[in-house]
Amino acid sequence: MNFFDKNIEALKRINLKLAEDIINSTESSDYASNTEIAKTGLTLPLLKNGKLLHSKYDPIKEASRFFTGNENFVLFCGLGAGIHIECFLNNFKLKYCAITEASFANFKSLFKIIDFSHLILNKNLSFLPPLESENFEKEFINTYIPAIYGNFEIKILRPWEEFYKDKIPKFEKKIRASLENIQADISTQAAFGKIWMRNIMHNLKTASIILPAIPKIDPDKKACILGAGPGLEPALENIKRYRNSFVLFASDTAFPILIKAGIEADFFVSMDPQNISYAHCFRPFPQKDSRYF
Known part of the structure; x- marks a missing residue:
């Protein structure tokens, strides 16, 4: 099985819709079809402008400098070779993160050249639709739960950020809009949560007294x-x-x-x-x- 099929099969197990969107995407990726090998032996993808996403000398050491240890939930923009994501997951095993790209075609291109299956199946990592997708905000809102995961940070690989410098403001605006929706939901729960819980408990008490029973019906109708x-x-x-x-x-x-x-x-x-x-x-x-x- 080639890398693409292996990655897609893993992704289908956790996000079938995203896997199908990647399969059906175009080939117009912003990544080059060729790769380079780091001094440490890791495969490194290149953007179409020829820039590597990671250090050619020691990408793992470079990735370790990416974090302070104070991050609780990280949204990674730019998959690259996944080295920085794997570093986060290996060093902070109780923390969570998500990954997005600029387009479905980017995911498709990277899936063809690197085996991400172990990352895809990591329960502390969520693969989100690309930032250009209309489904990004919905999926992000469903993924990041502040009460469970704590503070939020964005991590962007510098070569990726420079490549998309004209689109970064649009991407950041979409992320901020999602965070505002999440905050609004938290405010609603803070304001009404106790009332809702009180009503639930009172209604459960009443229901336990009434003991309603669903009547028998004819299953052939x-x-x-x-x-x-x-x-x-x-x-x-x-x-x-x-x-x-x-x-x-x-x-x-x-x-x-x-x-x-x-x-x-x-x-x-x-x-x-x-x-x-x-x-x-x-x-x-x-x-x-x-x-x-």
Whole structure:
């Protein structure tokens, strides 16, 4: 198995979508197709401007100078040969990091010349979509959890930073926007977390007293899940006609429409805590059973 296939197979195990995007990417990478060998025997990739990503003499020693020891979660911009990332993971085994590149094509090019499979499968490292991808922010927000990982730092290989000097402000803006979204979520949790937890505990206590049981249903029937949309009212006549063929699930907004039409749902599910949503339940429930939650 060649390097590319080995890396892709490893990546599929942790991030299938990213693996597929790399496979389907173009060949227009910013990395050169050739490599150089460091004095220590490691394979080093080059950018198209001819610059090496790592020291040709002792890339491991160079990488060790990259960290102060105060980093808790590091976002690496520029995969290179992964030497700096491996240095971080080997020296700080309880810390976490993520790696991104400028494009899917960059990942594709590097995957062809270096075996990253051991890095890809390291549980303390996350591979993120490239900075130019529309999915970067979403994946980054889902990856970095300040309450778990602690402080955040960006580490960029200097040759990589110089190569993308015109794009670095755009990349940094995207990262800052992601961090602001993360901070907003933390602020919301700080403001409402205790209230939410109190309500959860009270509701669990009430649920333990009620002991609701899900009724038995016929597994041979089709499930019909209903929400209040433009297609619901035109479908009411067919729902009535074939009522015995369905197990009906009604959401918040569909429930009053069904009641008005004389159709009793098997299940009514309300998940939205807004006043306008639970107001849909202010009419009497059918009395023949207790299927409504």
